[in-house]
Amino acid sequence: MYIEDDFIQLSALQHYVFCPRQCALIHVEGLWCENVFTVRGDILHEKVDTDSFESRGALRTVRGLRIHSTRLGIAGRCDVVEFRRASESTSGDVVLPVEFKSGQPKDDISDKVQLCAQALCLEEMLNTKVERGDFFYGRTRRRVHVEINEQLRTQTEEIISAVHDIVSRKYVPKMRYTVKCRNCSLYDVCQPKAMNERKLQQYMNTLYTP
Numbered sequence: 001m002y003i004e005d006d007f008i009q010l011s012a013l014q015h016y017v018f019c020p021r022q023c024a025l026i027h028v029e030g031l032w033c034e035n036v037f038t039v040r041g042d043i044l045h046e047k048v049d050t051d052s053f054e055s056r057g058a059l060r061t062v063r064g065l066r067i068h069s070t071r072l073g074i075a076g077r078c079d080v081v082e083f084r085r086a087s088e089s090t091s092g093d094v095v096l097p098v099e100f101k102s103g104q105p106k107d108d109i110s111d112k113v114q115l116c117a118q119a120l121c122l123e124e125m126l127n128t129k130v131e132r133g134d135f136f137y138g139r140t141r142r143r144v145h146v147e148i149n150e151q152l153r154t155q156t157e158e159i160i161s162a163v164h165d166i167v168s169r170k171y172v173p174k175m176r177y178t179v180k181c182r183n184c185s186l187y188d189v190c191q192p193k194a195m196n197e198r199k200l201q202q203y204m205n206t207l208y209t210p
């Protein structure tokens with residue numbers, strides 16, 4: 001069990017999947033820079049991130065719900081959570097987190113991990129089972145269903161442990177240039193193409209060796 005002071009933000013999981021160093025720069029060093037991708041996401045979330053709810057028939061829609069898990073030590077917000085009362089077609093009440101994304105489905109699992117972490121929080125807070133989560137993608141304006149299966153749960157819990165590890169140890173992994181760096185908002189502060197100390201020393205040696 002974690003105390004509130006040791007909670008990590010759900011956003012840290014996505015940052016970790018994107019790049020562990022980016023995660024550490026943001027959540028250990030406290031650095032943050034905007035780029036076109038972060039601004040697009042912020043604009044979309046401003047539209048949905050309001051504390052409000054509405055009810056229509058058996059469906060109750062809650063926006064901006066704050067969530068946490070003391071078992072996993074995570075906290076954050078859901079863009080939307082839908083609560084649907086049991087009907088003839090369902091075996092019980094359904095709890096469904098819905099996450100809004102500005103772009104389109106990603107190649108990596110970062111979005112799915114974030115959604116699964118939301119599901120794990122809701123399960124702990126509401127003592128229920130969340131079988132599915134949805135994404136609403138702004139670019140395609142379509143909903144995509146994600147099954148919260150055992151494999152995704154395991155991956156998500158492993159990533160949560162890894163983030164707790166680097167945050168508790170205040171460990172910042174070394175830079176390593178990859179194709180992802182081109183889209184990274186922290187490129188300028190990270191300087192992933194800069195020489196590391198060992199390479200710099202080798203270079204200096206070549207300069208001063210007769």
Ligand code: SF4
Nearest residue numbers: 019022181184187190
């Ligand atoms: S620039 Fe590259 S190595 Fe540095 S934080 Fe971003 S993705 Fe990671």
